[in-house]
Amino acid sequence: MAKGTGEKYHLTTRELRELNVDTRPALNRKGGTVMVENPGGKPYRFVLDGTGLTVYVGPKGGFYELRTRIGKKAVRISLGEVNLLTVKDAQLLAQEHKIHIRQTGEDPRERTRLVAATRLAKSATVGDAMRGYIEHLTSLKGRGKVKSAGVDGARDSLARLERPEVGLASQEIAQLTDKEVTDGWNRLRHSAMLRSNRLPEAARTKLKRHGPWWELERGELVTKLGLTGKTVELAYAAGLAAAEHTMSDARRGVERVLAAERKNATRENRTPVLFHNPFDVLIETKLFRSTRDLRKHYEAARVRNPLGVDDTQTGQKSLPNVLKSLLARRDMKSGANSTAIDYCLLMLLWGTRRNEGARLRWYDSCSKDELDLQLASWAWLAPRPDVRNPTTGLRGSQVFLHDTKSGEFQLLPVAYFAEKVLRWRAAARKEVEQLLERQVERGKKQAAKVREQTIDYIKRAKAVALHERAQWRLDNARRWVFPARNPKAKDGYYSDSKSLLTTVREDAGLLNLAKEIDIGLTPHDFRRTMGRFAAKLLPGNVVSQLLHHHKPDDGSGMAKVSERYSEQEWPELREAMEKVDEAIVRTSPRAWNILKGSDRQLLDERDDPELKVPLYRARPSGSKKTTRKRRGDHRAAA
16 A cells, blocks of 8 residues: 655545545645556555645545544544545544543544444334344254244244334334334234135125224124124134234344344443333233133134034034045046145144145155255155164154154154055056156157257247146156145145135035034144044043154254154054044044955944035136036045
8 A cells, every 4th residue: 555655735625536546646846736647556645735634545435534642552543435524524523533532532433333333223123123033033944943934934024014004114113112012013903904814804894994993892893893603703803813923023023132232232331222122012011812812712713623523513523524525525526636635634644734744755755865864754655564664663654754843853653544545645656657757758859849840939948848847747746745736836745725625614514604604624623633532542641742742851952763762662652543543534434434445344334424525616606717517416435
């Protein structure tokens, strides 16, 4: 860097702002300032005449500097860019720094830094806190400490806070009042209510027209809005789950900002500027529901609906009817729904959560590292009951879930009827593979033929797309137990059973608006059903083991698969799964007789009436799509 010569140069503010490393100031014979070439384009400094300032010129332009002493130490303090400050402004700032040094003996840059840090902390917004919280969760996810759902949930919370009608993301934490937070809670509830897919449209319209509907008690929803049945509870709790989740995330995000501010203030020997978490008012005013409140809501809104054989709400046996509906619909539409049906059946028989079962891969599609390091969920069909799995060393067919809700793995034996369904999947895999291999080969040849015949890039692209689609489906069929059919499915596996479950609800008598019957059925209700049957048949510790509600005894990470169960424990677990598996299917003798092999006896079907399952249902009036006529019935187990 070129050093100053000690000579002083007179330049105006305009001339200073034109400086660059290609030229530099010099004195002519008369003592005037002129610009000359700067060899090599190196940065340089010079003294600005009559100001007491030094100017540094580098690749990014010029900067004012003050050269002074703090105690016995010579320092050079940057005052700012010449493009932002006039010479007079820079002189005034230099004078302030000199006064500060004389009075305190401290470096004024430290004061400037503390002021900037304080200003930054004061200006932090709820959105800033949430973005920092998401970044923190993402880093934990990378180390396996947080699940993807946690990160996605925080991102959803930020998106809700950023909605114009909510408007909390842009609010400064330091300025938020209790009223602004509680008003934000209500605005968020209203926004979530308008987007709810659980609340009937008529009820949503009534709430919207009323105004501050969140102030109404359950009785007022009946007397003032005319709501009835479970709609009362759905309206009373509308938007609450979204508000609770979002505001909990916001509170945690802000708490991280407060902790960082306390730490920084201690290190910088200053008073923190953020003391209180404004979202604490939601706890103080008890806007979050207690466990008791949630239980009361679930019962009143009939959110939790495990299936059974004595369902008094409908007067029907819900589990047998659901089983018969699933099995009847499996063969419809040339088996187009078989993947979805098998997915639901295995969720019911295994008690898995929705995403846990969806991500199952075939054992032979996993690499050795994926198996040894427990990086994938898989299903393995034993050629014979006494054959050991190469990875676990345990006998019989097995399913391994590598990433459950608790972050641990779960290994389960595949019982008799679940194995029947899983073998259906294996047979479908083989059939689809043979079909798709032929399609891939034809597509490959067709794409090559089109390339030879034309240079039209559109025709070429279409031919390649057909080939790639067939290859994509083939890869999925080889990889996933429940492969997706649509290339738009980014994960490659089936996961959305909402439409199918609505149809099954209608088949089973759980949804009949004409009779004012509307009982929900979700994938998690299958898990609750399995838990209900397990609780009737097995000790509590075994039920917890099957549903994976327990935690590791020593808290030390995941054990090796081969060490998870002893030779004595595995047969006991298999026996427990067999009991539950058989008890669920036995509720419908017709379903039993369809699923069983020649090694199991036929059950009497006289007390298990046939279930009429229509091939098509008329769509609701006003639907944009063409209404289809019913074309006869398909009888379960006929």
